[in-house]
Amino acid sequence: MTKKFYFGIDLGGTSIKMGVISVEGKLLLEREQPTPKGPYLDVLHVFKRMMHQLLDGSSISNDEIMGVGVGVPALLDVESGYVHEIVNLGWKDVPLQRELENLFNLPCFIDNDANTAALGEMWQGAGRNAKQLICITVGTGIGGGLILNGDIYHGAIGMAGEIGHMCVATDKGRLCNCGQSGCLETEASATAIIHYGKQAILEGKLQHPDPEHLTAKDVIDAARTGNIECNRIIQQVSYYLALALAQAAAILNPEKIIIGGGVSNAGQFFIQPIRHYFEQFALKKIRENVRIVPAELGNKAGMIGAAWLVHNHCRQIGGI
Amino acid sequence: MTKKFYFGIDLGGTSIKMGVISVEGKLLLEREQPTPKGPYLDVLHVFKRMMHQLLDGSSISNDEIMGVGVGVPALLDVESGYVHEIVNLGWKDVPLQRELENLFNLPCFIDNDANTAALGEMWQGAGRNAKQLICITVGTGIGGGLILNGDIYHGAIGMAGEIGHMCVATDKGRLCNCGQSGCLETEASATAIIHYGKQAILEGKLQHPDPEHLTAKDVIDAARTGNIECNRIIQQVSYYLALALAQAAAILNPEKIIIGGGVSNAGQFFIQPIRHYFEQFALKKIRENVRIVPAELGNKAGMIGAAWLVHNHCRQIGGI
Numbered sequence: 001m002t003k004k005f006y007f008g009i010d011l012g013g014t015s016i017k018m019g020v021i022s023v024e025g026k027l028l029l030e031r032e033q034p035t036p037k038g039p040y041l042d043v044l045h046v047f048k049r050m051m052h053q054l055l056d057g058s059s060i061s062n063d064e065i066m067g068v069g070v071g072v073p074a075l076l077d078v079e080s081g082y083v084h085e086i087v088n089l090g091w092k093d094v095p096l097q098r099e100l101e102n103l104f105n106l107p108c109f110i111d112n113d114a115n116t117a118a119l120g121e122m123w124q125g126a127g128r129n130a131k132q133l134i135c136i137t138v139g140t141g142i143g144g145g146l147i148l149n150g151d152i153y154h155g156a157i158g159m160a161g162e163i164g165h166m167c168v169a170t171d172k173g174r175l176c177n178c179g180q181s182g183c184l185e186t187e188a189s190a191t192a193i194i195h196y197g198k199q200a201i202l203e204g205k206l207q208h209p210d211p212e213h214l215t216a217k218d219v220i221d222a223a224r225t226g227n228i229e230c231n232r233i234i235q236q237v238s239y240y241l242a243l244a245l246a247q248a249a250a251i252l253n254p255e256k257i258i259i260g261g262g263v264s265n266a267g268q269f270f271i272q273p274i275r276h277y278f279e280q281f282a283l284k285k286i287r288e289n290v291r292i293v294p295a296e297l298g299n300k301a302g303m304i305g306a307a308w309l310v311h312n313h314c315r316q317i318g319g320i
Numbered sequence: 321m322t323k324k325f326y327f328g329i330d331l332g333g334t335s336i337k338m339g340v341i342s343v344e345g346k347l348l349l350e351r352e353q354p355t356p357k358g359p360y361l362d363v364l365h366v367f368k369r370m371m372h373q374l375l376d377g378s379s380i381s382n383d384e385i386m387g388v389g390v391g392v393p394a395l396l397d398v399e400s401g402y403v404h405e406i407v408n409l410g411w412k413d414v415p416l417q418r419e420l421e422n423l424f425n426l427p428c429f430i431d432n433d434a435n436t437a438a439l440g441e442m443w444q445g446a447g448r449n450a451k452q453l454i455c456i457t458v459g460t461g462i463g464g465g466l467i468l469n470g471d472i473y474h475g476a477i478g479m480a481g482e483i484g485h486m487c488v489a490t491d492k493g494r495l496c497n498c499g500q501s502g503c504l505e506t507e508a509s510a511t512a513i514i515h516y517g518k519q520a521i522l523e524g525k526l527q528h529p530d531p532e533h534l535t536a537k538d539v540i541d542a543a544r545t546g547n548i549e550c551n552r553i554i555q556q557v558s559y560y561l562a563l564a565l566a567q568a569a570a571i572l573n574p575e576k577i578i579i580g581g582g583v584s585n586a587g588q589f590f591i592q593p594i595r596h597y598f599e600q601f602a603l604k605k606i607r608e609n610v611r612i613v614p615a616e617l618g619n620k621a622g623m624i625g626a627a628w629l630v631h632n633h634c635r636q637i638g639g640i
Contacts, residue, residue, distance in 0.1 A: 075605075132476045146571070153468060155573025156452045157609050162570045165603040170563060178603055243490060247567050250482045251466070253475025283485040283498055285395075289477050 071116030118145025260295030391436030438465025580615030
């Protein structure tokens with residue numbers, strides 16, 4: 001009997017991750033390569049080469065691959081398969097889905113990388129068995145992916161889940177890259193933690209040997225070991241995250257809220273204050289029926305979620 | 321050829337509205353009766369009587385009715401057809417869908433009344449041709465209904481769209497009926513407008529012959545004719561509505577936001593400041609792709625949307 005597998009690709013600004021995933025959602029093989037910074041065809045060539053490298057020497061043959069899913073760090077049109085723009089790769093209006101299908105001669109699917117990460121967590125991670133999920137990734141920025149009724153919700157033009165640009169600091173918010181002020185991203189991302197940490201150094205409330213290269217982890221570690229100002233920063237960040245999540249929960253009534261990204265590695269230290277403030281802001285019936293949990297798959301969520309795009313297609317056409 | 325029609329029922333706390341709706345969504349006949357305050361069987365009897373009254377003397381016969389949809393002012397389980405509770409009618413755990421089917425011997429469907437109102441606007445009102453809609457009803461309270469991908473989104477336990485309980489006044493919010501503080505409902509409902517209007521009277525900033533019976537319309541009218549404090553109240557209410565809607569739009573990326581309820585009768589006078597503040601809070605790409613519009617169907621939206629529940633069922637089984 002022929003076995004069936006999917007390729008899941010996570011196209012990042014610095015590296016490409018590619019995995020072979022079973023129909024049960026198990027990540028069997030994986031590779032990582034730097035992302036070439038040339039025309040998009042260079043990226044496609046790397047995809048092809050990685051595919052061969054993954055299959056060579058494995059027991060999996062080319063014709064056991066059912067399709068390819070790719071998570072892309074961009075706004076795109078899922079229907080037409082067009083990527084509008086990837087600024088730091090210099091891509092503009094790339095018909096990626098068609099190009100992938102020409103390259104692989106297989107059914108190919110693309111989605112935004114925040115969405116593929118959310119799908120990965122739904123399929124094999126912290127969101128298993130849930131159909132209504134809010135996934136938030138707290139890193140340099142804050143991204144979001146929404147799983148509604150068991151599938152990604154895209155919104156009118158693919159912009160749904162922009163939790164990072166919910167305005168939470170209405171009066172005192174700092175200017176965001178997006179042009180608005182007081183976005184969650186300016187108040188609760190790793191970048192925000194670093195900003196407030198540097199301010200603490202300037203005010204003499206935090207010592208650091210190399211203030212230029214202060215990291216969010218440094219601030220979190222200082223808070224952990226009792227620095228009062230860093231603790232205040234973590235409380236404030238948790239407060240804003242909880243506020244935005246409570247507002248999102250009032251709208252979406254999710255079963256689970258999954259928190260991922262670098263900041264989530266701080267685990268319970270972050271999750272606990274977020275839960276605390278969430279209690280304060282969220283409607284009783286909604287908060288009683290939702291769990292706030294850390295992501296489980298780390299940077300493998302994207303590959304697995306990208307493979308789910310193929311998996312879902314195969315289910316729909318009855319192929320599996 | 322047999323024509324096909326639907327019954328749409330809007331079960332309210334004070335009155336029952338029932339209409340006969342064509343497959344094209346036209347409201348052809350309607351009746352209104354007070355809601356009996358006894359056991360739920362009394363309400364079912366009124367339903368039956370109204371059905372006969374509607375059909376008697378019309379050219380529509382019983383066997384041309386495809387089914388019955390009912391909007392209910394309650395939290396309910398759409399899957400099982402159970403109404404958990406309607407406090408001011410004294411209902412508790414009523415298997416409404418089954419009871420309706422026994423009564424009418426037709427396919428029957430129920431949903432929350434905020435949802436049926438949203439469906440009505442989608443089908444025949446301000447949301448025509450849109451698939452991603454946020455509907456908000458600003459009246460005594462603030463209700464919401466979400467249309468995502470052309471159908472109502474219910475969430476994990478049917479609580480989705482609770483826009484009225486998004487926390488918007490984090491620091492200075494008043495206590496809400498729900499037990500939280502600073503909910504949109506406490507700051508921007510008709511009840512809130514009346515509260516702040518009465519405060520203005522106490523402070524000598526608004527004259528009124530009968531402060532006890534001050535209405536939201538009185539405050540709006542005073543603002544319209546130049547009362548500075550009332551104008552400030554309207555600005556503040558619009559600010560909070562816009563903030564919550566911008567946050568909801570960041571999450572859902574809707575095509576349209578429809579504002580209904582008593583307060584929306586003030587039309588552009590309210591819609592304009594809401595649009596103004598929305599610009600301030602909403603992400604550029606999202607606000608450029610959404611329109612904020614007043615509801616069009618008034619209190620007929622519920623009947624029409626309830627009929628859509630049947631319409632949708634008939635489409636799915638290929639009956640129309």
